[in-house]
Amino acid sequence: MVLSDRVLMGPGPSNLYPEVISAFTRxxxxxxxxxxxxxxxxxxxxLRTVFGTENxxxxxxxxxxxxxxxxxxxxxxxxGDVVVVGVNGLFxxxxxxxxxxxxxxxxxxxxxxxxxxxxxxxVGAHRAPTVIALVHAETSTGVRNDVxxxxxxxGDALLLVDAVTSLGGIVFDADRWGVDLAYSGTQKCLGVPxxxxxxxxxxxxxxxLKDRPPSWYFDxxxxxxxxxxxxxxxxxxxxxxxxxFALHAGLGVLLEEGLExxxxxxxxxxxxxxxxxxxxxxxxxxPAQYRLPQLTxxxxxxxxxxxSEADVRAALLGRYGIEIGAGVGVMAGRxxxxxxxxxxxxxxxxxxxxxxxxxxxxx
Amino acid sequence: MVLSDRVLMGPGPSNLYPEVISAFTRxxxxxxxxxxxxxxxxxxxxLRTVFGTENxxxxxxxxxxxxxxxxxxxxxxxxGDVVVVGVNGLFxxxxxxxxxxxxxxxxxxxxxxxxxxxxxxxVGAHRAPTVIALVHAETSTGVRNDVxxxxxxxGDALLLVDAVTSLGGIVFDADRWGVDLAYSGTQKCLGVPxxxxxxxxxxxxxxxLKDRPPSWYFDxxxxxxxxxxxxxxxxxxxxxxxxxFALHAGLGVLLEEGLExxxxxxxxxxxxxxxxxxxxxxxxxxPAQYRLPQLTxxxxxxxxxxxSEADVRAALLGRYGIEIGAGVGVMAGRxxxxxxxxxxxxxxxxxxxxxxxxxxxxx
Numbered sequence: 001m002v003l004s005d006r007v008l009m010g011p012g013p014s015n016l017y018p019e020v021i022s023a024f025t026r027x028x029x030x031x032x033x034x035x036x037x038x039x040x041x042x043x044x045x046x047l048r049t050v051f052g053t054e055n056x057x058x059x060x061x062x063x064x065x066x067x068x069x070x071x072x073x074x075x076x077x078x079x080g081d082v083v084v085v086g087v088n089g090l091f092x093x094x095x096x097x098x099x100x101x102x103x104x105x106x107x108x109x110x111x112x113x114x115x116x117x118x119x120x121x122x123v124g125a126h127r128a129p130t131v132i133a134l135v136h137a138e139t140s141t142g143v144r145n146d147v148x149x150x151x152x153x154x155g156d157a158l159l160l161v162d163a164v165t166s167l168g169g170i171v172f173d174a175d176r177w178g179v180d181l182a183y184s185g186t187q188k189c190l191g192v193p194x195x196x197x198x199x200x201x202x203x204x205x206x207x208x209l210k211d212r213p214p215s216w217y218f219d220x221x222x223x224x225x226x227x228x229x230x231x232x233x234x235x236x237x238x239x240x241x242x243x244x245f246a247l248h249a250g251l252g253v254l255l256e257e258g259l260e261x262x263x264x265x266x267x268x269x270x271x272x273x274x275x276x277x278x279x280x281x282x283x284x285x286x287p288a289q290y291r292l293p294q295l296t297x298x299x300x301x302x303x304x305x306x307x308s309e310a311d312v313r314a315a316l317l318g319r320y321g322i323e324i325g326a327g328v329g330v331m332a333g334r335x336x337x338x339x340x341x342x343x344x345x346x347x348x349x350x351x352x353x354x355x356x357x358x359x360x361x362x363x
Numbered sequence: 364m365v366l367s368d369r370v371l372m373g374p375g376p377s378n379l380y381p382e383v384i385s386a387f388t389r390x391x392x393x394x395x396x397x398x399x400x401x402x403x404x405x406x407x408x409x410l411r412t413v414f415g416t417e418n419x420x421x422x423x424x425x426x427x428x429x430x431x432x433x434x435x436x437x438x439x440x441x442x443g444d445v446v447v448v449g450v451n452g453l454f455x456x457x458x459x460x461x462x463x464x465x466x467x468x469x470x471x472x473x474x475x476x477x478x479x480x481x482x483x484x485x486v487g488a489h490r491a492p493t494v495i496a497l498v499h500a501e502t503s504t505g506v507r508n509d510v511x512x513x514x515x516x517x518g519d520a521l522l523l524v525d526a527v528t529s530l531g532g533i534v535f536d537a538d539r540w541g542v543d544l545a546y547s548g549t550q551k552c553l554g555v556p557x558x559x560x561x562x563x564x565x566x567x568x569x570x571x572l573k574d575r576p577p578s579w580y581f582d583x584x585x586x587x588x589x590x591x592x593x594x595x596x597x598x599x600x601x602x603x604x605x606x607x608f609a610l611h612a613g614l615g616v617l618l619e620e621g622l623e624x625x626x627x628x629x630x631x632x633x634x635x636x637x638x639x640x641x642x643x644x645x646x647x648x649x650p651a652q653y654r655l656p657q658l659t660x661x662x663x664x665x666x667x668x669x670x671s672e673a674d675v676r677a678a679l680l681g682r683y684g685i686e687i688g689a690g691v692g693v694m695a696g697r698x699x700x701x702x703x704x705x706x707x708x709x710x711x712x713x714x715x716x717x718x719x720x721x722x723x724x725x726x
Contacts, residue, residue, distance in 0.1 A: 001398075003402070006391070006393065013393060016390070024605070026366060027366075028556055029369055030376060030686045033680075062558070064603060066579070194394065239427075240427060243606065
């Protein structure tokens with residue numbers, strides 16, 4: 001079967017940097033090969049730069065972004081621990097589910113989907129939670145939550161942040177803000193395929209990690225003995241070598257461009273896309289001040305000329321090879337999610353999408 | 364940094380089939396793209412053939428082989444459930460650790476490292492366990508355990524088998540034997556990089572899967588709604604698309620060769636390697652009847668001419684670019700593990716290793 005060549009403008013994955021594809025073609029190394037360990041170390045260094053941190057425990061976790069979420073909770077909370085979760089979209093909901101399965105006492109602080117969380121409500125929800133958790137960039141709604149403001153009021157709690165769709169696309173500054181645990185995914189603004197979860201843990205959080213958490217695979221204490229290798233590397237599981245090569249290359253592209261320049265590029269593309277969508281008559285879901293440039297959510301227009309919203313997405317895919325995302329959760333069938341992330345975040349893709357969407361909708 | 368091109372003859376990863384490297388170079392597809400779902404479906408079909416099963420729930424899990432182990436236990440056992448584990452190496456030990464963290468009541472049945480398990484002792488260890496678990500091919504010792512014989516006596520228990528190093532290298536016949544859950548890794552006899560865990564669940568086991576297991580990421584009920592997609596695909600986590608392309612290609616190579624032929628190739632290479640090692644004066648760890656062809660463990664000779672065992676491995680790596688594995692657990696420093704798996708399982712690599720080892724040891 002000959003597969004298509006897509007322009008990936010959904011909520012992730014995004015298109016790959018060419019250098020990432022090249023990195024996949026090099027012969028494999030063993031996970032304990034001194035040369036691979038150099039690549040891994042350099043990958044962790046690059047992740048520190050991208051997260052804005054000097055955390056020693058910074059690494060690519062061997063799973064997707066959702067694995068990062070699970071690892072963050074399983075190492076910090078257990079039965080009876082109080083976790084405050086800000087919920088204004090699918091991934092905040094998921095955090096509640098993950099924490100509840102671990103026996104945590106979850107205190108939800110809701111905001112409507114499409115609106116940002118109220119930082120004051122989040123930090124004021126409980127006197128002394130073990131963890132305060134929120135999503136930085138809600139992939140389900142295109143809304144940015146104010147992590148910095150929540151961090152200011154976190155008190156003694158650990159601050160756990162989902163940076164899956166934010167990392168590399170907008171400012172993320174773990175150390176300056178005071179983020180204790182953060183995880184991301186490789187397939188959004190980093191321009192790498194899905195499969196790894198960039199992960200960082202502050203020294204403050206590290207001192208409180210659960211001893212012998214219920215998950216062996218995500219036990220950060222054991223993983224650290226391989227990744228950091230003080231006094232020799234201790235095998236834990238076999239690292240996903242090719243995916244680490246790919247991430248190493250993607251981060252190399254990002255850092256050669258410069259983080260600030262990459263943020264500016266995502267910002268410019270997002271602005272052009274959003275302006276163009278409004279000109280086409282679309283209503284944007286997120287309020288301007290909290291609107292993500294890298295992921296835009298629009299309400300599906302009432303009049304689609306007799307087509308369903310799925311027909312429109314199928315037309316974009318079939319006629320132009322462009323993937324955009326459907327709405328999820330309370331927005332299923334009512335919204336579209338248009339990503340412009342990583343290597344996809346180019347003006348040529350913005351122009352293409354606006355032209356194609358206009359043509360398909362007859363506007 | 365220019366990286367080396369290795370001959371990977373450790374306990375995994377092994378060298379990649381060229382077709383796997385090609386598969387990595389194709390542009391990415393989204394995880395909900397109809398074309399990707401076709402590739403995923405075909406990958407699951409190919410896995411059914413390789414596992415020897417018609418299990419509907421057969422899939423590549425989004426983590427390494429160790430993730431497969433965790434998923435197998437987390438979906439089947441919880442606090443108070445009795446799990447009988449056969450332990451004759453590192454991975455049997457790990458099974459105990461994983462199950463204990465989940466609160467299971469673990470009944471160990473030990474055999475010395477380097478010896479096979481006694482199937483009668485395993486099935487006779489408890490009157491009515493929830494799960495009986497064992498490793499088919501112990502990567503730490505090169506010993507094959509008799510899964511078929513344990514399956515015969517499993518009674519009402521679910522039989523959970525680690526097929527990480529066996530799948531594709533020696534006969535594995537899930538349905539005929541009566542295996543209920545099995546997981547593997549991509550980086551051994553399948554010739555694909557580490558990062559996915561081929562996984563299969565019998566209908567019998569499926570009916571007993573835990574509702575709402577403590578792990579969200581490994582919840583097979585949720586994963587099935589994406590992978591099987593009866594009544595539409597429900598997003599769970601973003602599938603590792605590029606790794607699925609790679610696995611699809613590797614399985615394609617394997618099945619075009621034919622499973623029986625691949626087993627024969629691993630068998631012939633292993634036999635030649637083991638005969639050659641004995642000619643060089645090495646003593647093999649595993650008894651002949653239970654010796655894996657794809658992974659050979661030898662005792663480190665007493666006389667290394669003043670070199671340490673690590674010096675010898677470093678010389679093979681430095682002078683010939685050949686990786687072999689160190690001993691682990693009770694065999695650390697005392698044994699070497701020489702793999703001949705996947706694309707590495709070629710007579711030319713056997714000859715090379717024997718020649719290089721003879722030269723380094725001055726034999």
